[in-house]
Amino acid sequence: MLVFTATKQEADIVTRKLIEAKISVACIxxxxxxxxxxxxxxxxxxxxHQVLVATNIAARGLDVEGISHVINxxxxxxxxNYVHRIGRTARAEAEGDAITLVTPDDEAMIYRIEYVLGYKIERKTLPDFDYDVPVPSWARPSPESLLRKREQSRSLADRWRSMSGGRRR
Structure with missing residues (x-):
């Protein structure tokens, strides 16, 4: 299994949590x-190692046979980056699954990815998962990732404005 994170800090946190769960893991x-x-x-x-946790540094050029799951x-x-990440599974006509963890704040990027791919990404919610439980401190986004998402949102808004003639509606 290959797990991708957006930041080095998140990669370290996920790696630590997997080690605590007694899962053999490596991180790059x-x-x-x-x-x-x-x-x-x-x-x-x-x-x-059962799991490799990586930032996008590993997405390109990573050639490992037998990766059954990619977790974003x-x-x-x-x-x-989505295409390169999920392309690490199902290599050479093998089968594999890609799972992306999505929050409401991520929906705009998911729609953009779907637009580029030309198809809808299947959505699933976990029926027994309590979505109202507060996020533990170790899983809260870092200031860097919040800033990155803010910049992405601005970039999307700027592109939309340029496509619509610069008018705000």
């Missing part, structure tokens, strides 16, 4: 030296 992101990333990737390929812990920041 930009703070690791190349040799550390290679070692983590080789351990994942060899089956030493965060919605990718653009459709191209």
């Amino acid at each position: 992101h930009g703070d690791f030296q190349q040799r550390q990333r290679i070692s983590a990737l080789e351990g994942f390929r060899a089956g030493k 812990y965060d919605v990718p920041d653009n459709p191209e």
